[in-house]
Amino acid sequence: MADETTAAAWKEVEKLLNKGKTNGALELLRKVDPSGKEGTTLRLAGQAMHIQATKNNSNSDYRKAAKLLRDAIKVNPRDKQSNSLYNQVRNEMQDKRISETVIPRMLNDGTPTPAGIFAVLASLLLIIGALQFVTGTNEFKDGEAVMTVSWTDNLGEAHTEEITITLHRAEAPLHVENFILLSDSGKYDDVLFHRVIDGFMVQGGDFENNDGTGGHTEKWYGYCDGMTTNQEGTEYTSSTCDRNMWSVPDEADNGLSHNPGSLAMAKTSAPHTGGSQFYIVPSDSTPSHLDGVHTVYGTVTEGLEFIDEISKVNTDDVKPVSDVKVVSIVITDYGLVESEPWYQFW
Numbered sequence: 001m002a003d004e005t006t007a008a009a010w011k012e013v014e015k016l017l018n019k020g021k022t023n024g025a026l027e028l029l030r031k032v033d034p035s036g037k038e039g040t041t042l043r044l045a046g047q048a049m050h051i052q053a054t055k056n057n058s059n060s061d062y063r064k065a066a067k068l069l070r071d072a073i074k075v076n077p078r079d080k081q082s083n084s085l086y087n088q089v090r091n092e093m094q095d096k097r098i099s100e101t102v103i104p105r106m107l108n109d110g111t112p113t114p115a116g117i118f119a120v121l122a123s124l125l126l127i128i129g130a131l132q133f134v135t136g137t138n139e140f141k142d143g144e145a146v147m148t149v150s151w152t153d154n155l156g157e158a159h160t161e162e163i164t165i166t167l168h169r170a171e172a173p174l175h176v177e178n179f180i181l182l183s184d185s186g187k188y189d190d191v192l193f194h195r196v197i198d199g200f201m202v203q204g205g206d207f208e209n210n211d212g213t214g215g216h217t218e219k220w221y222g223y224c225d226g227m228t229t230n231q232e233g234t235e236y237t238s239s240t241c242d243r244n245m246w247s248v249p250d251e252a253d254n255g256l257s258h259n260p261g262s263l264a265m266a267k268t269s270a271p272h273t274g275g276s277q278f279y280i281v282p283s284d285s286t287p288s289h290l291d292g293v294h295t296v297y298g299t300v301t302e303g304l305e306f307i308d309e310i311s312k313v314n315t316d317d318v319k320p321v322s323d324v325k326v327v328s329i330v331i332t333d334y335g336l337v338e339s340e341p342w343y344q345f346w
């Protein structure tokens with residue numbers, strides 16, 4: 001039986017989840033049950049990950065939700081809520097063609113099955129891949145940023161609000177790193193949203209000119225305005241490419257789609273030309289024609305209603321009549337995993 005403090009925390013977590021505040025709910029669960037020994041903790045964590053998965057359409061979040069709910073059922077097989085939610089998550093994963101980790105039947109009356117043989121080979125490949133992964137320096141998870149924005153609405157009333165953004169570092173490591181570096185360096189402070197299109201997106205991040213003609217990456221990623229070599233075929237370096245031409249390679253085929261709340265890289269029509277400009281999709285837009293072209297690397301998890309309000313301000317063509325700006329961006333989670341126990345992945 002859980003103690004009164006844990007039970008009270010679960011009730012508070014349920015309130016947070018009803019408001020869609022998944023990060024706060026998960027943080028509270030980590031504090032009251034860090035080992036994940038209680039079935040209710042695992043179920044609520046699975047529910048939180050499911051909410052996040054439906055918001056950002058992340059395959060990894062769906063798998064995390066399924067695993068947590070499976071573990072919850074192992075702890076308490078009779079928990080109807082865990083079983084019901086697990087079935088719901090599995091159905092959604094099946095519809096989206098997201099696979100769970102399943103161990104195939106290895107033998108049939110003592111004879112290896114084709115699935116069993118495949119599983120053995122796949123396991124060997126996974127072991128090799130895991131060994132290579134372990135030798136790497138970083139493991140990534142979702143990070144988080146808090147963006148403060150200000151604008152004047154069409155009635156002349158001034159607003160300043162905060163927007164919480166989940167940064168999908170595992171899916172778009174270069175774009176998230178660049179966004180974090182630009183944010184930490186203060187490049188985005190007091191930068192305008194120079195392009196606002198109602199029912200489509202709001203765009204900003206041009207810290208050089210504030211009109212969509214400037215901006216670049218904070219770090220050299222090997223691309224000079226989308227190119228790796230000059231006209232003579234000589235490879236560009238950070239010294240031979242002007243800093244204001246530095247760009248980041250596309251990570252558009254990362255499994256993330258354009259949905260309401262998506263944060264994505266703005267660029268020209270040419271590949272690998274993203275620099276510092278970004279756009280955010282309001283709740284009445286699903287620009288799927290941009291999938292696989294522009295890199296989605298974040299999702300607004302709190303404050304999307306403020307993006308909706310910004311998307312409806314009066315504009316001269318696409319430029320807001322009154323300034324709409326990013327006041328600041330604070331990185332609250334860098335999305336780096338440092339030798340965390342297995343149960344802290346959520």
